[in-house]
Amino acid sequence: MQYKGLSITDAPSLAGLTTIRLGGTAIAKVTVEDPKGLEALPQALADLGGKPVMLGRGSNILARSGKLPLVLVALGRAFDDSMPQITGEEKGKTLVEASAATPLPLLLGKMVAGGLGGLTGLAGVPGQVGGAVAMNAGSFGHELKDCLHEVTLFSPVLGLVTLPAHELELAYRHFSIPALRGVADGSGWFLITRAVFACPQQKPEDLKAHVQSCFAKKRASQPIALPSAGCVFKNPQGDAAGRLLDVSGFKGRRFGGMAFSGIHANFLVNEGGGTPEEAFALIEDAVLAVQARFGVGLELEVKVWP
């Protein structure tokens, strides 16, 4: 089938589309090549079957093995044209608009060069703007929600809408849309296409220095050279999952090609040839051990597909 504004690839490999390089094949990958394609998207997804899941850079995804009942939805190049750009000012903050397909490092680079602060702690976070917004990514004291002004998204229920940040539910590694609460599973999906950030003006040299110090801390405390999906568990209230895993003996724990990093215990890394089964076995052991030792139920931060 052909759909206006969409291109479709059959049986894409999740191992090739995620930063941890794990996972079987989805039913298809649908790329929305231009805004017109959004109109055709619900029908295309209904025809393809399976569960629609939004794919950015795949940096927070842990996919299972085999033939997965998923259809990946991604934004094409046309969405990345002229952005990010400054669009105005509000309440003393500068508004910066970015396509959801923009790599987060590119947005941060433009902000730093333009003397716009508020998000420099996210330096080194590898995802796209859409994915970072959809999970309220955070690092070194900054979270996307600190600067999020509005989000444009497409949903089969709401259509193409722009929602101000106060109409969204944003918390630690959490983003949801109250207007979609209670919507039946099959049509509760949404695709973020654009975000606007309200940023305080700061000296570019101060911002550059902060970015450099974040990179240095990241290099010293996180396994940035190996394939991973970032932190695998959320931090429980008042503690760090990395510390709990470390004290429970999981730092450097290996199973096949997968391991909890020897640099930071909350990073599950693919040392080469790792499999989803090995990853999930390590995760299960870790959850049980931390529960037994500390009485804390660790919650996954990575999204498990399906």
Ligand code: EPU
């Ligand atoms: N710790 C250990 N052993 C370890 C790792 C950490 O004892 O193996 C201890 C540290 O010594 C420190 C505490 O745990 O006292 C916290 O560690 P760290 O400063 O490395 O930060 P984190 O809480 O583990 C969080 C985010 C990271 C983010 C960093 C920097 C979560 C789950 N993780 O890590 O985000 O980059 O802070 O701000 O919130 C991610 O979301 O994917 C991610 C990597």
